[in-house]
Amino acid sequence: MKIFKSKSNLKKYISGKKALEKSIGFVPTMGALHKGHLSLVKRAKKKNDLAVVSIFVNPTQFDNKEDLEKYPQTIDNDIKLLESVNCDAVFIPSVEEIYDSSIVAEKFDFDGLEYQMEGKFRDGHFDGVGTIVKALFEIVMPTTAYFGKKDFQQLQIIKKLVEKTHLPIKIKGRPIFREDDGLAMSSRNARLTKEHREAAPFIYKTLKKAKKKFGIENANSIIEWVENEFKKHPLLELEYFTIANEVTLKSDEKIDPKSKYRAFIAVYAGEIRLIDNVGFKRKNK
Structure with missing residues (x-):
């Protein structure tokens, strides 16, 4: 599995694979991976020539600074888990690599989807989600991207993002993975x-x-x-x-x-x- 930390190196790798007409399955994550994430990677691998994962804790989608600071980060273990499911490449950028000098979210219009549920309680959350997902899509330019349905509102918003930006990417939602006692994996x-x-x-x-x-x-x-x-x-x-x-x-x-x-x-x-x-x-x- 190849590990990339710079946008330019990852783009070069992806371009080479696309020149060979390889399809790319992409799974964006914030790390601290569990079986739910791995199921998405397996699906990406099964349905595409290559599976690419990103690990990035995105600061602009957190309305609570303490939640951002305490978000679990387990990079070494994440890499081992991705290797165990034959992931082809992982992108682990720094905040500076993604946002350059300005850590600010773009403003999006998701036709009102952003004002329901999570949008009512997490100010600016979906602008942050839209900003990072759009940036990652433009770097990886996958054939298909995979998301878990636990964040169902996010899934619908990402579908709307792709529709509005005309990015040639298919978005696939996958079932929620649960612990034996029913708790949704997170x-x-x-x-x-x-x-x-x-x-x-x-x-x-x-x-x-x-x-x-x-x-x-x-x-x-x-x-x-x-x-x-x-x-x-x-x-x-x-x-x-x-x-x-x-x-x-x-x-x-x-x-x-x-x-x-x-x-x-x-x-x-x-x-x-x-x-x-x-x-x-x-x-x-």
Whole structure:
């Protein structure tokens, strides 16, 4: 596996492969890799001639400086994990390499997708996401890029980014990887205390119960039920729970039987913020 730290060297490598008509599968990450990340790399490898991964903790998508400073970084272990799944190349740039002298996010218009859910609670987050993903896409110019559905809103925003910038890249979302107890895999899970780690599976259990109610009860009553469940929990604090249209990410007042819906949740387990989501299907009456 080749390791690159400079944009110019990576571009030269990619250009050489593209001259040989090789397809490039790309997985952007912030490191602290887990099985979910590795599943994306395996998929990129299976569907393309080359699998390329980036590891970069992007400062412009953090609205909380402390969260940025404490974000887990495990580069040596990440490299070993990528080698174990036959990744072809990894790009590990410095902040200066990506942003030069100005660590500032571009402003984007994602047709309103950025104002839902995460956008309401994390100021400027999706401008930061758009900035780094666009920069990485322009460096790697992959055939296809792969993202996990745990960050489903991010996935929809990246699809919109590609549509608006006319970049010739396919975007593929892949299923959420979960621990045996249901907790969605996340790099932040490593920062959970023992007590909060034991409590965290309650998030997915609640989502599954809410899913069973969908189509039987109305959306508002399901939301109220979820909020009450978390009010009773001594260790987990609900930030938001919403049921939204998968395409618009808006909470429809009336459920359209022809549309797909998804429940989105953000929860604090102590200082650690966890997100998750599940697809909802309307039951036939």
